[in-house]
Amino acid sequence: MITEKSINNEILTIETLTETDIHHVVRLSNLLERGYAESEIRMILQAGNLFGHRSGEGTIVSTAAILPYQGNLASLGVVMVDPRYRRRGLATRLVQTCLDIVPEYSVILVATDEGKPLYEKLGFRTVDTLHRLIAGEYQCQRPPHLQMQYTQFRYIDDQDLPELLKLDQEAFGAGRSKFLNLWLRQANYTSILQNQAGRCIGYALGVQTPELLVIGPVVAPDSRLAYLLIDDIARRYQGKIQINIPSVHQDLIRFLMRCGFKLARIAPVMMSGVYRMPPRNHLFAVSARSYG
Structure with missing residues (x-):
């Protein structure tokens, strides 16, 4: 599945990411101080689906992953956007792409304070907290x-x-x-x-x-x-x-x-x-x- 969005004359493409993109995802993780290791991103690729926007220069500037489990429950995570590309709807499009993969599932996520309003707009509700x-x-x-x-x-x-x-x-x-x-x-x-x-x-x-x-x-x-x-x-x-x-x-x-x-x-x-x-x-x- 590939879609496109034009921002400031730059074409950003949503792609299904693969192992060749791991170093890009780790770079984005380090930029945002998320701490994802290569091994963890590789595991996410094996256990679920990882999507991202690719800039015209070939760099991954946003990501989101969906991991389906048995019993119609899935986990959403690795939602990241390069600060230079924020407030342009990239996270919304990626999260919706993930949800479209599991239309009959309940989806669970651990939100950041910044991401909570986005998830609420997409129909998520707070059900617990994590310390x-x-x-x-x-x-x-x-x-x-x-x-x-x-x-x-x-x-x-x-x-x-x-x-x-x-x-x-x-x-x-x-x-x-x-x-x-x-x-x-x-x-x-x-x-x-x-x-x-x-x-x-x-x-x-x-x-x-x-x-x-x-x-x-x-x-x-x-x-x-x-x-x-x-x-x-x-x-x-x-x-x-x-x-x-x-x-x-x-x-x-x-x-x-x-x-x-x-x-x-x-x-x-x-x-x-x-x-x-x-x-x-x-x-x-x-x-x-x-x-x-």
Whole structure:
């Protein structure tokens, strides 16, 4: 699909981006201080569709991605526009192009304050908020009684995948096997939680970006065990850590802020189609802002 828009005698073309465009997308990300790595953009290309406007000089000046999941839910992300090309309707056209790919789906996104009015015009409504916490240095505060005797933490291996996919679908509200398989390949740190019978009851992943470690998803039966999963990864990493926690989990947010995390921002979570979040009581952290 290709459309065109003439701006100041310059033809800007919406294109389906490919791996040959990754360096352009990373350049735009760096310009806007979004922090996308080449590996993350490559994963988005494999898991969904990435669109962008290309300038007459061949540079990508705007992007937006749509990642469809099983269960008629999709995630919208990587919405970026070069500052020189803003206020010209490029983001609107790209987002609409993404929505046209999944006309029967509910679409979820994590908005910036600047982007929220655009999404509202396109029919999105705020259904939740996401707390982004960042720790320059993690300070373990694990109370002795928190380590429960019936749990066991270990690294994730291939045989765990069926149980992880089932857990993730129940926690996220949609099946996203393709995405999770790809995200697992990128994970530098993993932790799986088993009960006494050896059954998987929770997991967490940590993915290294150019600037920090992002911990997520985190799926657990309750906030205490969610913290232990986070702690299992955070204590093995030396450096800056980011975690994105749905606002419903205030007890976990407060505890992590005693462990060296600080609130970086609160972002609106928006949806189109159905203005109600699926139940996510066991999803304690999302993977990243682009994946719902």
